[in-house]
């Protein structure tokens with residue numbers, strides 16, 4: 001028996017080691033499987049995050065928590081637009097349709113304009129026009145004096161791309177309402193002696209009459225000039241066209257005390273004026 005003991009022990013040891021090895025292999029396999037699953041889960045979560053990021057411009061992550069809010073994204077998008085950090089865009093993101101609608105018709109748009117106009121009155125309190133007939137103030141027309149909100153409501157507040165033919169049809173009706181606070185400012189400026197010049201990219205030949213009628217029927221009476229885009233300026237960017245017109249205005253001896261528009265291209269370029277005031281417009285971009 002003793003002679004047999006070593007071989008029995010050896011057989012037991014080999015069997016035990018075989019069992020131990022199997023257990024180690026099983027454990028290693030389980031560990032490998034769980035690690036792989038964890039990796040795949042992380043990858044899937046990251047993929048969803050990246051997909052969301054590329055589709056919407058990103059989730060809001062504040063203090064390590066993700067709000068995953070389309071509303072938060074659209075607010076950031078609108079801020080980027082107004083700060084002129086986003087340029088050359090043709091349509092608003094479809095997911096921001098309701099956000100922009102809420103902004104435009106829910107009261108905040110007019111509150112923002114009223115606040116800007118308060119700033120204009122504050123600025124006017126601190127300046128002394130010379131009163132020689134050359135104190136000029138420039139207004140843009142579309143979505144500065146006259147509102148195209150009714151038109152853009154049918155265009156999903158800018159989700160649909162700009163259609164020049166359809167916009168011309170709308171503008172030809174001469175039914176764009178005044179922005180009330182702007183009309184008040186317009187009248188006040190004239191009353192205190194400013195020469196108000198309306199400078200618009202609207203086409204003179206096709207929209208001249210309708211624009212004059214529309215301004216009149218909304219109460220914009222007493223302006224110095226309405227300058228529209230004549231054929232020689234067709235195809236020019238708004239920045240180039242408006243800069244050139246302002247150069248001519250100043251060459252004629254006017255001082256431009258203020259310049260108000262809803263597009264950065266109303267205010268950029270040369271001879272912009274002593275102060276510029278940008279109205280909000282999250283619905284379209286004019287280069």
Ligand SMILES: [Mg+2]
Nearest residue numbers: 140142143262
């Ligand atoms: Mg405009």
